[in-house]
Amino acid sequence: MSTLFTNARLIDPANDSDALGWVRVADGAIAEVGYEAAPKADDVVDCGGKCLAPGIVDIGVKVCEPGERHKESYKSAGAAAAAGGVTTMVTRPDTLPAIDTPEVLEFVERRANEAAPVNVLPMAALTKGREGREMTEIGFLLDAGAVAFTDCDHVVTDPKVFSRALSYARSCGALVIAHPQEPGLSKGAAATAGKFAALRGLPAVSPMAERMGLDRDMALVEMTGAKYHADQITAARALPALERAKKNGLDVTAGTSIHHLTLNELDVADYRTFFKIKPPLRAEDDRLALIDAVKSGLIDTISSMHTPQDEESKRLPFEEAASGAVGLETLLPAAMRLYHNGDLTLPELFRAMALNPAKRLGLNSGRLHVGAPADLVLFDADAPFVLDRFKLKSKSKNTPFDGARLQGKVLATYVAGAAVYRRD
């Protein structure tokens, strides 16, 4: 059984190419890629000149199972991912309880396989209960399928605990994903320090807290030789530390969130809690520096940092409201803002959204190469629309893009060659 995608604008980040061509898919994998006249085939999908790119690999998706299924289940998150062109969700362990034992991980994998149409790769906690005291069973969790270890937004504050966990993870060949932050500074903060937070009277954290956290982590990575990924770099002042670490040959990569690339502190406006995320939206200078860092490759990955919150936890005074925004369905259209503004090319965007995250996790996906799994997204980069949050497939509707004018519609999403989403 083979399918031919013809007349497609192929976005291949591995070759930094954006050109008309065709892809033949057989047995769930990419069998041929060409830029000349397409061969004949029985099953042909005419892409009508629209973009065909490797499916998004989104590191850091929160699905609220176990514990808070009313906010997001594997079924709803899977549907949202498919509609957003995300073919691989790399899920977070900050659930209730935390995913910190092989038993809980196996439960999660079973639920994901039953309910989600896209690939789900679970991450596990680095320390038990994400409490920063005792490392988890990294060896058993790896055997059970964990692709990375992270305490999410909890920082392992004790450097002894963190360094031992890093050493142990290194000996197992495990990737550690950390949240670079000095929690002593960021505790209680709701906004980034600056004129806006001062004007609004919000407790604020200096972006320096991120740099301090990253500096500490880089020292510990140098000490232990661990494989490390910073979940979100959001401040311009953290970038030199990252650059230095990479130059020194440490096995370090970093991500950022689509929200930090497309929004800034001023978007909070009149205490709009859907714009409360962690780390907080930064200054415009930070946003521009992050775009440059993605362009240069200093920042490797872009994630949605999909964090579902129900209405009750957001309908509160700004300081009390929960942090986080959903993002699976808005990642691609938000990224198109960067494309249409001329900030980043499509191959550059898919390098950060598909190729690099896949590479970091040791996956063969994220590229239009023969042999790679046929995880693909077909989208119209130009189609305009106004986002209505109640049309999102996520159970939680906490998006900062509600009512926003966006461009970029996903037309179809394929996982291992099979369509998991088609726009009506």
Place this chain on the structure above:
Amino acid sequence: MRFDHKHLLGIEPLRPDEITTILDLADQYVDQNRRTQKHSDALAGLTQINMFFENSTRTQASFEIAGKRLAADVMNMAMQASSIKKGETLIDTAMTLNAMHPDLLVVRHPHSGAVDLLAQKVNCAVLNAGDGRHEHPTQALLDALTIRRAKGRLHRLNIAICGDIAHSRVARSNLILLGKMENRVRLIGPPTLVPGNFAEFGAEIYEDMEEGLKDVDVVMMLRLQKERMDGGFIPSEREYYHRYGLDAAKLAHAKNDAIVMHPGPMNRGVEIDGEIADDINRSVIQEQVEMGVAVRMAVMDLLARNLRESRVPKVKEA
């Protein structure tokens, strides 16, 4: 036969020929210990005090039996229960004891270097029965004797020491002794328990146990202390056992005639499978205990000879 030491504070000061001297004499004591009449009088008239600042059952018993078989007057002092609790410093305790004229002082202390310090302050022979995570020389000697008797030699062997190397004085003493006798030593364990700088002492470090056990002649397992089991250094007992516990599958990578050692007390199901510990074709754990008494007799005998010699008034030659 030469053994030029006043004390036995560690393996580090010993020369290879001195190690051989101790082991040769210990061999004789093994025979003596297997007889019904086990006594000889090498330490007759001497006073041996066992000072244990840290809990011990087997080492203390072994030193006590060794001393008694050599006719010493042996006294045990459980130091955790005594004057230390009352605030006396180590040196004051030593001076007090010194005033009672002991001849052999067997000392175990939870801090590295404490036995050396004590040895500087007393007039008798001091035996280190374990200081902190520094050295445990009689354990290394008894292990050496066990290996030599089982393998017929104590050189050019591949020996793996597995487990909590970082906190182990047994591992340090063994590493030094086996190195001096020209063996290849491998250290196996997670990086949290095997610091990389041990490689600078000529040991090869393995994080994968099956790889590390490949073709070894001797497998030495170390005890994992209870307080290190949860989360701090390793994730859990069960994961440790899975990755670093010695079971038949892992042992199959060693040579067919490899022997299995453990300084005791064992945690069955944590660092070693009970069946392997009990396998009479593989495990020499009981022999180690037996060799322990003999080696301690040999060391005390040699130290006592030097002690007596040093006390003979020197006659000036005309």
